[in-house]
Amino acid sequence: MKRKTYIATLLNMALMIVVFSYLVSPTITHANDTDTYEVSSSTLNIRSAPSNESSIVGQFVKGNQLTAFKEQYGWVQTYYGGKEVWVAKHHLMPVSTSSSPSSTSEMKENLSVTVAAESVMIRAGAGTNYKNTHSVYQGDEFDLISSEGDWYQIQLHNGETGWIASWLTTENGEVVSEETSNESISPESTSNPPQQQPASSGSLAGYTIVIDPGHGGKDPGAIGLGDVQEKDIVYSTSNHVVNQLKEAGANVITTRSGDYFVSLDERARISNDYQTDAFISIHFDSFPLLSVSGTTTYYAHQDDQPLAADIQSSIASSVELTNRGSMQANYKVLRDTTAPSVLVELGFISNQHDVSVVQTNDYQQRVATAITNGLIDYFE
Ligand SMILES: [Zn+2]
Incomplete structure (x- = not known):
């Protein structure tokens, strides 16, 4: 009996240590909002390994969402058809999955885009057939409201909204490309991505x-x-x-x-x-x-x-x-x-x-x- 109590106490203590270290450990793998991504390019090759030389096993299209389980040198590992696969991270936009009630209506409210071309027309709708309402210039940054096809709806500085061709912008939050090498990405660089290609x-x-x-x-x-x-x-x-x-x-x-x-x-x-x-x-x-x-x-x-x-x-x-x-x-x-x-x-x-x-x-x-x-x- 005594021995049994002793073992039970030991087990309890072990359990408490596990729970405690889980609560205080800073190194626990975080399954937070940066782990969900949306494909931002029109198509994205799905590969068997984190390399452009590996075989293509499928393709995602723009707007597809995926969960990242691992990241390595600018490649993101996810699952496709029940298998581990890799995609180049620079074709992905992080999606906020935060549970705060304010963010549920606008999934993309934390994202912004920077104008990448010298001067770009803002249009009233998602297409070149809509009328030109404003002009914006290289380096200008706008909050992203929504997307439709290859177009982004953005919040203009005068309070109005307009549409810009996504291919003339860079998405902020798009952090690394597959060329990025050994540097670890700090949380700071996630929110302030480099504007240059690495x-x-x-x-x-x-x-x-x-x-x-x-x-x-x-x-x-x-x-x-x-x-x-x-x-x-x-x-x-x-x-x-x-x-x-x-x-x-x-x-x-x-x-x-x-x-x-x-x-x-x-x-x-x-x-x-x-x-x-x-x-x-x-x-x-x-x-x-x-x-x-x-x-x-x-x-x-x-x-x-x-x-x-x-x-x-x-x-x-x-x-x-x-x-x-x-x-x-x-x-x-x-x-x-x-x-x-x-x-x-x-x-x-x-x-x-x-x-x-x-x-x-x-x-x-x-x-x-x-x-x-x-x-x-x-x-x-
Ligand atoms: Zn030529």
Whole structure:
């Protein structure tokens, strides 16, 4: 009897210790509001592992909600079809699931968006067919009220509400992208996310990369909607790419560094003069049918197909433009280059949606990070 009482007392004490440590422990895994996310891009690949190289097992679409069980290097683990799967976190918006009564009517009241393009029209409804009511400018921040399709309803500073195209904004609360490396994210950075794309993971130290900004000078390339000239966005985008590659440690050579004409022969010759590990020609597309849109990576030599695939899949997972895949095409600049070479077409400037997106700093920065990570994947 005595022994039984003793054991019961021990059990009680053990239980109390467990309960007490649960109450006071600061390290208990928190199942709080940041663990539920809403998909913010039009589609989001579901992968078997936290890597762009892992197999795609499904797709979420905009507005889908998911619960995160684990986070790692910008990837979020959730369940899909009864299995553990991973999605890139930068396509997710945190959803407040707080039980405070005031937040139940407006799920998104804690979220805000920042205008990412230079100046953007605010419309009376969720579409370009609604009338323009205001203009807002890059860096302006607004509370998010609701969303419909690709549009956000925002609270304007004068008290009115209006609609803005979501692809011209960055969502605050979107904290890391899959490129973020080892830094732990503090609670402070969750509420005040960095406005810049984080630096690339991995290293390109020891690799020589040639960046070939298409067209230039007397050759404007394609002329897009609003008289946008391909050579100009090619040039600004290429500068982002060059900076990202240098940050990853690569030795970078460019075939043009201003608005002047360079022949295709000369571009290939520049690349062939070096021990080039990869040659990437930067372009934007155009097509007579205004509805055609998206990104494509071309290769000429069959051997360069893996490089094209790595770069295209990295771009496709980083931007919301349609993924047109990688394709073989007999471009002279690729044919004449001895290094592994690809030509990226980073959107259609003949398409209304693409042309507004590709001119944003955010898009060009995303593409630069994506190309850098595609190269890292390739060399690994
Ligand atoms: Zn071009």
